[in-house]
Amino acid sequence: MGKPRPNRVKRRTSAEPPAAAPRPPRRIPADLSKQAPSNTYSPRLYYEDLEFKCRDCRKREVWTAEQQQWWYEVAKGPVQSTAIRCRACRSARRASPKRTPPKSHKERRPGGSA
Numbered sequence: 001m002g003k004p005r006p007n008r009v010k011r012r013t014s015a016e017p018p019a020a021a022p023r024p025p026r027r028i029p030a031d032l033s034k035q036a037p038s039n040t041y042s043p044r045l046y047y048e049d050l051e052f053k054c055r056d057c058r059k060r061e062v063w064t065a066e067q068q069q070w071w072y073e074v075a076k077g078p079v080q081s082t083a084i085r086c087r088a089c090r091s092a093r094r095a096s097p098k099r100t101p102p103k104s105h106k107e108r109r110p111g112g113s114a
């Protein structure tokens with residue numbers, strides 16, 4: 001009579017998605033001569049896609065290697081600066097660069113001496 005054998009079933013579940021090969025992050029070698037000079041910070045040797053969280057809306061966004069290259073080499077952004085706001089918040093701030101302060105000293109009434 002047969003003892004109940006543990007029935008090992010090797011099943012390949014086709015329901016699972018195939019293991020995606022880890023995509024190597026894009027890396028662009030930097031042109032150090034184009035970067036803004038900085039004696040405090042070490043220069044960027046390369047640019048890599050960088051994920052960050054927006055300071056304003058807390059949304060996660062990727063600062064791509066191309067954008068970094070543009071920022072550091074074309075716009076001459078400071079080397080120590082990184083992205084802090086997402087694209088939407090940046091353009092929103094650019095649309096209204098100056099907020100008028102809610103209170104002004106000029107609103108004080110003259111002659112209000114007690």
Ligand SMILES: [Zn+2]
Pocket residue numbers: 054055056057058059085086087088089090
């Ligand atoms: Zn944002």
